[in-house]
Amino acid sequence: MPRGLIFILSTLFVDTVGFGIIIPPMPKLIMLLTGGGLSEAARYGGFLLSTYALLQFFASPVVGNLSDRFGRRPVLLVSMLAFGLDYLVMGFAPSLTWLFVSRAIAGVCGATYATANAYVADVTPVEQRARYFGLLGAAWGTGFIVGPALGGQLAHFGPRVPFFVAAGLGAANVVYGYFALPESLARDARRPFSLKRANPVGSFISLRHFPVVIGLIGALLLYQIAHDANPSTWTYYTMEKFHWSEAEVGWSIAFIGVTFAIVQAGMVGPVVARLGEKRASYIGLAFYVVGFVSMAFVPRGWMIYACIIPFALGTIANPAIKSIMSSAVPVTMQGELQGAIASMAGMTAVIAPIMMTLLFSYYSAAGAPVYFPGAPFLAAGLLTFGALIVCILVLRLK
Numbered sequence: 001m002p003r004g005l006i007f008i009l010s011t012l013f014v015d016t017v018g019f020g021i022i023i024p025p026m027p028k029l030i031m032l033l034t035g036g037g038l039s040e041a042a043r044y045g046g047f048l049l050s051t052y053a054l055l056q057f058f059a060s061p062v063v064g065n066l067s068d069r070f071g072r073r074p075v076l077l078v079s080m081l082a083f084g085l086d087y088l089v090m091g092f093a094p095s096l097t098w099l100f101v102s103r104a105i106a107g108v109c110g111a112t113y114a115t116a117n118a119y120v121a122d123v124t125p126v127e128q129r130a131r132y133f134g135l136l137g138a139a140w141g142t143g144f145i146v147g148p149a150l151g152g153q154l155a156h157f158g159p160r161v162p163f164f165v166a167a168g169l170g171a172a173n174v175v176y177g178y179f180a181l182p183e184s185l186a187r188d189a190r191r192p193f194s195l196k197r198a199n200p201v202g203s204f205i206s207l208r209h210f211p212v213v214i215g216l217i218g219a220l221l222l223y224q225i226a227h228d229a230n231p232s233t234w235t236y237y238t239m240e241k242f243h244w245s246e247a248e249v250g251w252s253i254a255f256i257g258v259t260f261a262i263v264q265a266g267m268v269g270p271v272v273a274r275l276g277e278k279r280a281s282y283i284g285l286a287f288y289v290v291g292f293v294s295m296a297f298v299p300r301g302w303m304i305y306a307c308i309i310p311f312a313l314g315t316i317a318n319p320a321i322k323s324i325m326s327s328a329v330p331v332t333m334q335g336e337l338q339g340a341i342a343s344m345a346g347m348t349a350v351i352a353p354i355m356m357t358l359l360f361s362y363y364s365a366a367g368a369p370v371y372f373p374g375a376p377f378l379a380a381g382l383l384t385f386g387a388l389i390v391c392i393l394v395l396r397l398k
Helices: 005-021 026-034 038-070 072-092 096-109 112-123 126-157 161-180 200-206 211-227 229-242 246-266 268-297 301-327 331-364 375-395
Strands: none
Touching: 005 072, 005 112, 005 126, 005 161, 026 038, 026 096, 026 229, 038 072, 038 096, 038 112, 038 229, 038 331, 072 096, 072 112, 072 161, 112 126, 126 161, 126 246, 126 268, 126 301, 211 229, 211 268, 211 301, 211 331, 211 375, 229 246, 229 301, 229 331, 229 375, 246 268, 246 301, 268 301, 268 375, 301 331, 301 375, 331 375
């Protein structure tokens, strides 16, 4: 395994554990600060996610270009430090306003995943990138095994306790990274920082010479809006429809993490090697459609675990698509490409949490024309089907 990649995987694991810890207690913390119910908390939760995403949308191209200029190491360390401080502020937040301030700061510095992807592109040969992008997904999935389960248990001691634990993990990660992380981008592969390119529009314009990349960004746009239905509404949905506790929510998200890790670590490489990146992308997106639609209509809480299986198999698509895109641009633009992808994800994450939580709130509130809390997942299934169609059309030209 390339030098430094073990640290990148462990970094994403610890970051995801920290992020996962705060998911189960978030509704209770919002209700504590607002005095409202679960339906109202879902709306605020959507706006919190969108605040983070809006700032990330504008900041990601800047951070991606900075990593192309100064290297991946300093960018990763600053990002990890910002996340640790973010959790600390959220833990002490005396009002809802402080949660929004905290999410805004984290959004500006939240470039860990984009820079990590650029790091992988730096240190791996083209033909192995899908496999290593899959390992990043496995680190994310493994973190989601530990984080939500731990957060659900820590929430018994109070809704703020998980946030302090997440802050401690973030601080430990920074210290570890300072001593263990080597730089991946050689000095002769760096390029000057350009403010003209370091913005969402500039990033996409600079990629216009790569039509396959632009087309696949369109597919990822639809996919990402759909994907965000899960983190945006899962806690509220399972608490509302199945009356789950924080611990039950935590265990269910941990199961998602287990299945994601198995697929990403054990299946992406062999599947892509056997089927090729194109067909792996198509099959993965098709599995996502099945997973989302089944989640929307599942009648019993225990049945949703079966719905998670096709959802996890769908994660084959993401590293396969990213590998195609990474192979289409030169080494000097890997950070810019990953920044553009992160910016696109940030843009969709502005839209998706509000869209999905409002759908949930509307169809779960008293007086709704139809009681259907699974509405966000049905919408996600339709959007993913659209992403599959776009992907097929774009890759026919490749």
